[in-house]
Amino acid sequence: MLKTLEHFAAQCNANSRLRQMNRDWTRRIAIVATDRAQSFWLTSQEGVITAGEGPAVEPDLQIQAPYDIIQAIFSGAMSPTEPYNAGDLLVKGSQDDLMRLDIITLLIWGE
Amino acid sequence: MASRHVLPLRTAVSTSAGLASAAINFLACVEVAEYAGGASAWIALLVAGGLIIFSASNFAELSGLYPSAAAIRVWTRKGLNDRLSLIISLVYAATVVFVIAADAFVLAQAFHAAVPIIPGWLWIVLLLGAIAGANLRGIRVSGKIQDINGAVLLMTLVVISLIILGKTPWPHGQPLFHVGPGIFQAVALGVFIYVGFEWVTPLAEEFDDARAISRGMYMALGLIAVAFGLFTVAISVIFPDIRALHATLIPQLIVGEKALGRWGFWWMVIITMTTAMTTFNGGLFTASRFVYALAREKTLPRGLSHLNKYWVPSYALLLLAGLSLALALGVMATGWYTVLINAGAGVEGLVYALSAWLVFSLRRREAQRPRPFRALGYPWAALIVGAVFLLLGVGALLTTTGGIPTALLFVMGLTAIVTGYVWYYVPRLKKAPRRNPVMSSEPEETTR
Numbered sequence: 001m002l003k004t005l006e007h008f009a010a011q012c013n014a015n016s017r018l019r020q021m022n023r024d025w026t027r028r029i030a031i032v033a034t035d036r037a038q039s040f041w042l043t044s045q046e047g048v049i050t051a052g053e054g055p056a057v058e059p060d061l062q063i064q065a066p067y068d069i070i071q072a073i074f075s076g077a078m079s080p081t082e083p084y085n086a087g088d089l090l091v092k093g094s095q096d097d098l099m100r101l102d103i104i105t106l107l108i109w110g111e
Numbered sequence: 112m113a114s115r116h117v118l119p120l121r122t123a124v125s126t127s128a129g130l131a132s133a134a135i136n137f138l139a140c141v142e143v144a145e146y147a148g149g150a151s152a153w154i155a156l157l158v159a160g161g162l163i164i165f166s167a168s169n170f171a172e173l174s175g176l177y178p179s180a181a182a183i184r185v186w187t188r189k190g191l192n193d194r195l196s197l198i199i200s201l202v203y204a205a206t207v208v209f210v211i212a213a214d215a216f217v218l219a220q221a222f223h224a225a226v227p228i229i230p231g232w233l234w235i236v237l238l239l240g241a242i243a244g245a246n247l248r249g250i251r252v253s254g255k256i257q258d259i260n261g262a263v264l265l266m267t268l269v270v271i272s273l274i275i276l277g278k279t280p281w282p283h284g285q286p287l288f289h290v291g292p293g294i295f296q297a298v299a300l301g302v303f304i305y306v307g308f309e310w311v312t313p314l315a316e317e318f319d320d321a322r323a324i325s326r327g328m329y330m331a332l333g334l335i336a337v338a339f340g341l342f343t344v345a346i347s348v349i350f351p352d353i354r355a356l357h358a359t360l361i362p363q364l365i366v367g368e369k370a371l372g373r374w375g376f377w378w379m380v381i382i383t384m385t386t387a388m389t390t391f392n393g394g395l396f397t398a399s400r401f402v403y404a405l406a407r408e409k410t411l412p413r414g415l416s417h418l419n420k421y422w423v424p425s426y427a428l429l430l431l432a433g434l435s436l437a438l439a440l441g442v443m444a445t446g447w448y449t450v451l452i453n454a455g456a457g458v459e460g461l462v463y464a465l466s467a468w469l470v471f472s473l474r475r476r477e478a479q480r481p482r483p484f485r486a487l488g489y490p491w492a493a494l495i496v497g498a499v500f501l502l503l504g505v506g507a508l509l510t511t512t513g514g515i516p517t518a519l520l521f522v523m524g525l526t527a528i529v530t531g532y533v534w535y536y537v538p539r540l541k542k543a544p545r546r547n548p549v550m551s552s553e554p555e556e557t558t559r
Binding site: 079081082084085086087090091092093094095096098099100102103 | 117118177178179180181184185186188189249314316317319400403404405407408418421422424
C-alpha cells in the first residue's frame, strides 16, 4: 500500500497542473484500512504531496475503506465515486477537500 | 483522530431548521388552526412534532450508519438495490426543486403585495439569482448564509408572535386546551410544517461528532415547533374567525399588519423573504452536491460533475436553480401551486416511510456495523411511524385539484421518466468512455 501511495504522490508532484492547483492547499489526510487496522497518510504542502505509513496527526480529512478499495483508488484502478456512493468508502472532513481529492484522481487518471 | 476542518453544531441546527421553514409553512399554519378549531392548534403541532421526532431518529440511525453526502443513495443501495436506489434518489432530489419552486411562488405573492409595481417574477429571479451566486462562491459562504438566516427567521417569528399575543386580548371562545373533531386532519397537515428537516443528512461527513446530525435535527424540530406553534396560536388570537384567512396566499402579512400596522407588515415581508432564502439556499446547497456525486458515478451526464474554481459543482447548481425558476414561473402563470406542494409533501411522506423500512432492512443486512445512534422505540415505533407516513404520503398525493389527483399524476409522470432514464440511458452513460477531466481551467484556493 505504501508503494501505491508513494507512486500516487509522485504522479501528483510530476503533474505541473496539479502542483499549480494545489499550491495553496496544505492538508493532512488520514487513510485507514478498516479490515486490516492499518493507517497511512498523505500530506499536501504548497502543492507537494508526500505519503507515509502510520496514523496522521490532526488530519483535515479522514478516509476509511477496506484495504483493497483504497489500493484500487490510489492506483487508478477504480474511481473513488463508485465505492463512495455505495457506502464502501467513508470520508470525514470538508466537502471541498473531498472534491479536491476526487479531482486529483480525475486529473491523473481521467474518469 | 480529530479533523480540523469541521462544521459546528449550529450549522446542523440552522440547515435542518432552515430547510423545514419554508414560506408555504404560513399557509399550513392557517389550515392547521382551521382544522384544530383555533388556538389549540399548538396541540396538533406538538403531536405532529412527536411523530416527526421518531422519523428523525430513523434518519439519525441511517446517517450514523453511513455518514455520506450521497445519503439516501447509499442507504437505499445498501437496503434495496442499485436501480431502485437511483430512481428513488432522483425523484427525491426533484422534490427539492418542487419545494423551492412552490416557495418562490409564495414569496412572489408576498413581495407583489408589498411593492405592487414590481412584478413577483422579478423578485423570484433576483432572490434565486442571489442565492445561487452565493453558493457558487463556495461552501463556507453558503454555511454562513444558512446560519444567519436560520437564526433570524426563527427568532423573529417567536418575537412577533409574542408581541401579538401580548397586545391582543384573548378572544372569547378560543380555548388553549381543546381537541376538536378536526384534530387528525390538523395533525396530518402539521406534519408537513416540519418536512425537509432531514435534508441536513448529506452534510454528515463534515461534522466531527457522529451525533451532530441527530442532535441538530432534534434541536431544529424543537425550534420549529416553538416558532410556528406560537405563530399559529397568534394567528388564532388575532383572527378568531380563522376562515377569514382561508383564501389568501399571504396570511402572515395580513396578521403582521393587523397586529402592528405597516411596521408589522414589513416585518413579516422580511421574515417571508428569510424563509424562502433558507429554503433556496439549503436546497441548492445540498442538492447540487448530490447531483455532482451522481454525475461522478456516471449516472447523470458528465457535465454536471463540473467544479468551478471554488470547488462548487456549478453546473449542477445552475441546473437546479434554473429548473426551480422555470417551475416557479410556470406555477405563477397557471396558479397550480398546490400541485407542487402536494407532490412535495407526498414524496416526503413516502421517503419517511421508506426510511423506517430501511432501518429494518439494514438492521438485518448490516447487523454488525457500528451505529452511533439507534432509532427510538425500534421496532414498534419505526413500524407505526412508517405506516403513518405511508398513509400521509399517499393522502397528500391523492389530494385533488378540480376533481383530478394532479399531484399523483405529476409524481407518477416524473417517476416514469426517471425509471425510463435509469433503465435505458444510464447503462449507456456507464459504458461511454471518459478520458478528459471536467473542471474550470484555472482552479484557485478554496474559500476556507
